[in-house]
Amino acid sequence: MPQLDTSTWLTMILSMFLVLFIIFQLKISKHNFYHNPELMTTKTPKQNTPWETKWTKIYLPLSLPL
Amino acid sequence: MNENLFASFITPMMFGLPLVTLIVLFPSLLFPTSNRLINNRLISLQQWMLQLVSKQMMSIHNTKGQTWALMLMSLILFIGSTNLLGLLPHSFTPTTQLSMNLGMAIPLWAGAVITGFRNKTKASLAHFLPQGTPTPLIPMLVIIETISLFIQPVALAVRLTANITAGHLLIHLIGGATLALMSINTTTALITFIILILLTVLEFAVAMIQAYVFTLLVSLYLHDNT
Numbered sequence: 001m002p003q004l005d006t007s008t009w010l011t012m013i014l015s016m017f018l019v020l021f022i023i024f025q026l027k028i029s030k031h032n033f034y035h036n037p038e039l040m041t042t043k044t045p046k047q048n049t050p051w052e053t054k055w056t057k058i059y060l061p062l063s064l065p066l
Numbered sequence: 067m068n069e070n071l072f073a074s075f076i077t078p079m080m081f082g083l084p085l086v087t088l089i090v091l092f093p094s095l096l097f098p099t100s101n102r103l104i105n106n107r108l109i110s111l112q113q114w115m116l117q118l119v120s121k122q123m124m125s126i127h128n129t130k131g132q133t134w135a136l137m138l139m140s141l142i143l144f145i146g147s148t149n150l151l152g153l154l155p156h157s158f159t160p161t162t163q164l165s166m167n168l169g170m171a172i173p174l175w176a177g178a179v180i181t182g183f184r185n186k187t188k189a190s191l192a193h194f195l196p197q198g199t200p201t202p203l204i205p206m207l208v209i210i211e212t213i214s215l216f217i218q219p220v221a222l223a224v225r226l227t228a229n230i231t232a233g234h235l236l237i238h239l240i241g242g243a244t245l246a247l248m249s250i251n252t253t254t255a256l257i258t259f260i261i262l263i264l265l266t267v268l269e270f271a272v273a274m275i276q277a278y279v280f281t282l283l284v285s286l287y288l289h290d291n292t
Contacts, residue, residue, distance in 0.1 A: 002073075008079065009165035012090075013169035016090055020170065023094045028140050028143070030099045
C-alpha cells in the first residue's frame, strides 16, 4: 500500500501543517462578522468632568453661550 | 492490477521536488480572503456558510473551548474541500495519506487532552472511571478506559484515511468494470454505470460527512477537556 511508504511522510505532514495551521487560519481570521445595525439615541450625552463645574466653564466649549 | 489500482495513492513527486505541497495548497485558493466591508458573492457565501457551521458546532462549548473556533473551522473547511476536490478524475487526494491524517489527528487530540490535564486535572482523570462501577471491576475498567483514550487519535486518522481510500478504490474498480463490460454486454454495463453514478453521489456525501465527523470528534474531545 503506497500510503505506508514512510519516505514521503515528512513532506506530507509539513505541507499539511503549512496549509492547515497557517494559510487557512490566516484566511478565515480575516472574515469580519458584523453586528446588525442598531438604533442609537439622538440625545447628546452629558459631559463627564471630574473637576468642579465653575472651574471648567471656559473649558467646556459646547456649553458656552455662543 | 494491484499496481494500477493503488497508483493514484502514491504521493506525487516530480524529480524529487515535492509537488504534493502545491496540491495541498490548492484548496486554500478556492477560499479568497475577505478584504472589503462588503465582499463579492463568493466570499459572502463562504462567510455565511462559515458562520452557520461555527454557530452549530461551537455552541456547546464554554468560553475556553470557543477559543478553538478558528482551528475547528479551518479544519472542517480543509478536510471538506480536499475531499471534494479528490472526486475529480485523475486528482490526488491528500486525505488518503495516513501520514497527513495522523499529523492532523495526533496534535489536535493531544492538545485537547493536555489542556484538560493542565486545567482540570481531577475532572480529566475522572474520565477513566465511569460512575457507579462495582469495586472489583475498577482496575480492569481503568485499563480499558486508558486504551480507549489512546486509541482516539489513531481511530480519527485511520477512519478518515480508510473511508476516502475505500471510496476512491470503489469508483476506480466499478468504473473499470463498466468500461470492460461495454464491449461484452451493454445492458450490464448500463447497470454498472448506474451503480457508478450512485456511488459518486455517495462519495460526495462521504466527503463532507467525513470532514464533519472529524471536526465533531475533535470538538467532543475538546468539550470533555475544557
